[in-house]
Amino acid sequence: MTSKTSSAPLPPLSEADIAEYLINTPEFFQRHAEVLGSITIASPHGARAVSLHERQTELLREKIKGLEQRVMDMVRHGNENAAIAQKIHEWACTLARAIDPADLPQVAADGIQARFDVPQAALRVWGVAPQHQSAAFASGVSEDTRAFATSLTMPFCGPNLGFEATAWLPQPEVVQSMALLPLREGTIDSTTPAFGLLVLGSPDPQRFDATMGTEFLSRMAELASAALARLR
Known part of the structure; x- marks a missing residue:
């Protein structure tokens, strides 16, 4: 009499599983460099498909643009604060000059x-x-x-x-x-x-x-x- 061993089916891989594997296994792309060149994804700036390298470049440009905007905002706020500080200084001088x-x-x-x-x-x-x-x-x-x-x-x-x-x-x-x-x-x-x-x-x-x-x-x-x- 023989006994049959049954194994439960493996759960399907989720996107999170794949992402975790790639993050934890960076050498995968070293072993399969051709994969990087063959991957295409949709560009957020149109219907065309772009390579992974192009998409990374787009993301970098967007990040730089965001940082530039933050710097511009900081400069603008700094100029505004300096102008307000100058007005307060002038106002304080006016108070100090009051005789009566x-x-x-x-x-x-x-x-x-x-x-x-x-x-x-x-x-x-x-x-x-x-x-x-x-x-x-x-x-x-x-x-x-x-x-x-x-x-x-x-x-x-x-x-x-x-x-x-x-x-x-x-x-x-x-x-x-x-x-x-x-x-x-x-x-x-x-x-x-x-x-x-x-x-x-x-x-x-x-x-x-x-x-x-x-x-x-x-x-x-x-x-x-x-x-x-x-x-x-």
């Missing part, structure tokens, strides 16, 4: 509008010296807004949500996006209570988008804080 501290709030707001093409800007400060307490820039700030300013450790950028500070702007009804910059001693992210709030407004909903970078706005807040501390 009472002029500083208007000088700061006007400078932002002129140098950074911001449609509207205004600010309020509190805890000022007695001689400034009756000034417009030191009035009309609720305790809630003061507490809100203190809670900010970075500029707020986003849509006009009806903040009290919006009413400080010349035309609050047209503001679609805004930036709120807390004014305090030290760095913007410190826990020192705020003594003021700078508001920037624009009719463009995307001008002060919630996802925008705030590094330059933070520096502006700190510079304004240092200048406006003369009012206290």
Whole structure:
């Protein structure tokens, strides 16, 4: 009596199996160099078939083109950042040249509008010296807004949500996006209570988008804080 041994059929090779074999066996193409020359694949740039070498060249060109674009973007952003930094420097110099501290709030707001093409800007400060307490820039700030300013450790950028500070702007009804910059001693992210709030407004909903970078706005807040501390 004989016994028959049966073996299960081998599973078919998948594309992943073939790819793994070729990756793990680079000498395959050394032994079968003619295979490389005979392989043709569809070109993404048309219906024609190209050799594997041609396709590799196309991929390399595309990669180089992508890297060139990234370099161009980096250069463009670098130039834009340098231009913004120069504007901030000029604005800071304007603040430093102000002789009368009472002029500083208007000088700061006007400078932002002129140098950074911001449609509207205004600010309020509190805890000022007695001689400034009756000034417009030191009035009309609720305790809630003061507490809100203190809670900010970075500029707020986003849509006009009806903040009290919006009413400080010349035309609050047209503001679609805004930036709120807390004014305090030290760095913007410190826990020192705020003594003021700078508001920037624009009719463009995307001008002060919630996802925008705030590094330059933070520096502006700190510079304004240092200048406006003369009012206290």
